Amino acid sequence: MNALLAPGLSRTAAIIEGRMASDAAPRIPEVTAHLVGAGGKRVRPVLVLASAALCGETGEDAAKLAATVEFIHTATLLHDDVVDESRQRRGRPSANLLWDNQSSVLVGDYLFARAFQLMVEPGSLRVLGILSNAAATIAEGEVLQLTASRNLATDEATYLRVVRGKTAALFSAATEAGAELAGADAGTVAALRDYGDALGIAFQIADDLLDWEGGAEIGKNPGDDLREGKMSLPVIKAVASGSREFWHRTIELGRVDAGDFEQALDLVRAAGALDETRTEALGWSARAKAMLNGAPEGPVRDALADLADYVVARIA
Amino acid sequence: MNALLAPGLSRTAAIIEGRMASDAAPRIPEVTAHLVGAGGKRVRPVLVLASAALCGETGEDAAKLAATVEFIHTATLLHDDVVDESRQRRGRPSANLLWDNQSSVLVGDYLFARAFQLMVEPGSLRVLGILSNAAATIAEGEVLQLTASRNLATDEATYLRVVRGKTAALFSAATEAGAELAGADAGTVAALRDYGDALGIAFQIADDLLDWEGGAEIGKNPGDDLREGKMSLPVIKAVASGSREFWHRTIELGRVDAGDFEQALDLVRAAGALDETRTEALGWSARAKAMLNGAPEGPVRDALADLADYVVARIA
Numbered sequence: 001m002n003a004l005l006a007p008g009l010s011r012t013a014a015i016i017e018g019r020m021a022s023d024a025a026p027r028i029p030e031v032t033a034h035l036v037g038a039g040g041k042r043v044r045p046v047l048v049l050a051s052a053a054l055c056g057e058t059g060e061d062a063a064k065l066a067a068t069v070e071f072i073h074t075a076t077l078l079h080d081d082v083v084d085e086s087r088q089r090r091g092r093p094s095a096n097l098l099w100d101n102q103s104s105v106l107v108g109d110y111l112f113a114r115a116f117q118l119m120v121e122p123g124s125l126r127v128l129g130i131l132s133n134a135a136a137t138i139a140e141g142e143v144l145q146l147t148a149s150r151n152l153a154t155d156e157a158t159y160l161r162v163v164r165g166k167t168a169a170l171f172s173a174a175t176e177a178g179a180e181l182a183g184a185d186a187g188t189v190a191a192l193r194d195y196g197d198a199l200g201i202a203f204q205i206a207d208d209l210l211d212w213e214g215g216a217e218i219g220k221n222p223g224d225d226l227r228e229g230k231m232s233l234p235v236i237k238a239v240a241s242g243s244r245e246f247w248h249r250t251i252e253l254g255r256v257d258a259g260d261f262e263q264a265l266d267l268v269r270a271a272g273a274l275d276e277t278r279t280e281a282l283g284w285s286a287r288a289k290a291m292l293n294g295a296p297e298g299p300v301r302d303a304l305a306d307l308a309d310y311v312v313a314r315i316a
Numbered sequence: 317m318n319a320l321l322a323p324g325l326s327r328t329a330a331i332i333e334g335r336m337a338s339d340a341a342p343r344i345p346e347v348t349a350h351l352v353g354a355g356g357k358r359v360r361p362v363l364v365l366a367s368a369a370l371c372g373e374t375g376e377d378a379a380k381l382a383a384t385v386e387f388i389h390t391a392t393l394l395h396d397d398v399v400d401e402s403r404q405r406r407g408r409p410s411a412n413l414l415w416d417n418q419s420s421v422l423v424g425d426y427l428f429a430r431a432f433q434l435m436v437e438p439g440s441l442r443v444l445g446i447l448s449n450a451a452a453t454i455a456e457g458e459v460l461q462l463t464a465s466r467n468l469a470t471d472e473a474t475y476l477r478v479v480r481g482k483t484a485a486l487f488s489a490a491t492e493a494g495a496e497l498a499g500a501d502a503g504t505v506a507a508l509r510d511y512g513d514a515l516g517i518a519f520q521i522a523d524d525l526l527d528w529e530g531g532a533e534i535g536k537n538p539g540d541d542l543r544e545g546k547m548s549l550p551v552i553k554a555v556a557s558g559s560r561e562f563w564h565r566t567i568e569l570g571r572v573d574a575g576d577f578e579q580a581l582d583l584v585r586a587a588g589a590l591d592e593t594r595t596e597a598l599g600w601s602a603r604a605k606a607m608l609n610g611a612p613e614g615p616v617r618d619a620l621a622d623l624a625d626y627v628v629a630r631i632a
Contacts, residue, residue: 022456022459024456024457024460024477024481025456025457025459025460025463026463027459027460027462027463028456028459076425079421079422079425082398082417082418082421083417083418083421083422101398101399101417102398102399102462103459103462105395105398105399105421106395106399106455106458106459106462107455107459109392109395109428109454109455109458110452110455110456110459112425112428112451112455113448113451113452113454113455114452116432116448116451116452117445117448117449117451117452120441120444120445120448123441125436125439125441128436128444129433129436132429132432132433132436133433135428135429135432135433136426136429136430136432136433138425138429139422139423139425139426139428139429140338140340140341140344140426141340141341142422142425143338143341143343143344143419143422143423143426144340144341144343146343146418146419146422147341147342147343161340165340
C-alpha cells in the first residue's frame with residue numbers, strides 16, 4: 001500500500017512538518033516534533049490518500065486532507081494522555097510527562113485548529129461537513145467512554161458507540177472525504193465511508209482483545225484495561241454471564257490485586273467472551289472487504305482489502 | 317446594543333441551547349449547561365451580530381456564527397480552567413472542580429467541534445478561513461502565555477502577541493466574519509476587523525490593570541496575577557525600570573509572602589507603570605472607535621463606539 005501511495009505520503013509528511021511549526025510559540029514545535037517524530041503507522045492519512053486515489057485524485061489537496069486527519073488524530077492522542085494520565089505514547093515518554101498537562105491540552109488545541117485551517121483549503125464544503133461532523137462524533141465518543149468507564153451497566157450498544165467515536169469516526173471520515181474530494185458518485189462515497197467505519201470497528205475490537213491475549217512483543221501489557229476499569233467487549237460479555245461480585249470489586253471499585261487478571265481471564269474464557277469478541281472483529285473485517293465491491297477495482301482497492309485482513313491478522 | 321440586536325440574540329441563544337446537547341453522552345449537557353447557564357456577557361456573539369447587521373445581514377446564518385464564537389470561547393474557558401487549575405468561573409465553582417479535568421478537556425473538545433460544524437453551515441469559505449485562522453491564533457497565544465509566565469524576559473511585544481491570541485483574535489474574527497458574511501466590501505471588512513482587534517486589546521489591558529487597581533465589587537481579587545506569576549503589562553513596565561531582585565523572587569521563583577502585593581503595587585506605581593498601562597488601554601479604545609469611520613453609519617455603529625468606551629470605563 002505504502003509503495004502505491006509513496007508520492008502522496010511524502011507530500012503529506014512535508015505538510016505535517018511545515019504546519020506543525022509555530023514561530024510565535026516555540027513550545028509547540030517541541031511537543032509536536034516529539035510526538036510526530038515518534039512515527040506511528042499513519043494509517044489515517046493512508047486511508048485518505050487511498051480513497052482519493054481510487055477515485056482518481058492524487059494531487060496536493062488529497063495530501064492536505066491526509067495531513068488534516070493525522071493532526072486531528074495527534075491532537076486526540078495528546079488530550080487522551082492527559083485524560084488517562086498516561087506515561088507512554090508511541091514507545092516514548094508521553095508529552096504530559098515530559099512537559100506538563102497544560103502543554104498537552106494547549107498544543108492539542110493548536111493541532112485541532114491547524115487541522116481546521118488545512119481542511120478549509122481545498123475549498124469543498126462537503127468535505128468540511130464530513131470532517132467537522134467526525135470531530136464532534138470523536139469528542140462525543142471520548143466523553144461517553146469516560147462515563148462508561150468503571151460502570152458495569154455499559155452494554156454492547158454503548159461500547160459500539162464509543163468505538164465508533166474513538167476510532168471508526170475518523171477512519172470513515174478519512175475514506176469518505178477522500179472519495180468526496182475526488183468527486184466520486186454518491187454510491188462510491190457511501191461504500192468507502194462504510195468500509196472505513198467497519199475497518200475502524202474491526203481494528204478497535206481486535207485491539208481490545210489483544211489486551212487480554214497479547215504480550216509485550218506487540219507492545220501490549222495484558223491487564224491494563226482491567227486495571228483502568230475499561231468496559232471493553234470481553235468484559236461486557238463476561239459480566240452478562242455472571243460473577244458480578246468479582247467485576248464490581250475490580251472494575252467498579254478499582255480494587256485489582258495480584259492474581260486478579262488471571263482470574264478475570266478465566267472468567268472471560270469460561271463465558272466464551274474472547275471467542276465471541278474475536279468472531280465480531282473478524283465479522284467487521286469481512287464487512288469492510290464486502291463494502292469495497294462498491295468501489296472502483298484496481299491495485300489500490302486490493303491494498304485496502306489487504307488492510308482489512310491486516311488489522312485482524314494479530315488475533316486470527 | 318442588546319435592544320438593537322434582540323431578535324438575533326434570542327436566535328443565537330436558541331442555537332446555543334440546541335447544539336450544546338448530546339444524546340450520546342449525558343455528561344456533555346451537564347457540563348455545558350453549568351457553564352452556559354451561568355451566563356457571561358456574550359460580547360463575542362454581540363460583535364458578530366452587530367457587524368453583520370451593520371452591513372445588512374440579520375438572518376439565521378449570522379446567529380449561527382454568533383453561536384460559533386461563543387462555543388469557541390466557552391471551549392477555551394474550559395481548557396483554561398484545567399491549565400490554570402481554576403476553582404471559580406463566572407461566579408460558580410469551575411467545571412474541573414465539579415466534575416474532573418477529564419470532562420473539562422473532552423467537553424471543551426466537543427464544543428470546538430460543534431463550533432466547526434456550525435461555522436460550515438452558512439457555506440462561506442472566506443468566513444471559514446477567518447474563523448479557523450482565529451482558532452489557531454488563540455491556541456498559539458495560549459501556549460505562548462504558558463511559556464511567558466514566570467519569565468522576566470517577557471517583553472511588551474510578546475505581551476501584545478499573547479493578548480491578541482487570548483482575546484483580540486476572537487473579537488476581530490467575530491467582527492470580520494460578520495461583515496464578510498454580509499458581503500461587505502473589502503475596506504469595510506478590514507475596518508470592522510481592526511475595530512475588533514483594537515477593542516479586544518483595550519479590553520484585555522484594562523482587565524490586567526484591574527488586577528492591580530480593582531476590588532471585589534467588580535469580581536477582582538487584587539494580586540491574583542502576581543501570585544500566578546503572570547507577566548502582565550504593569551509588571552513588564554516595572555521590571556524594565558528596576559527592582560529585579562524583588563520580581564525574580566515573586567514572579568520567577570513564585571515566593572509571594574504577606575505584604576508583597578503592597579510592595580509590588582508601590583513598585584509599579586513608582587515606575588509610572590499603572591498610568592502608562594491605562595494610557596495604552598485608552599489608546600486602543602480610541603483606535604477602535606477611529607476604525608468605525610470605515611463602517612456604515614447608524615445606531616449599530618454608535619453602539620459599537622459606546623462598547624469601545626465601555627470596556628475602558630472601569631479604568632478611566
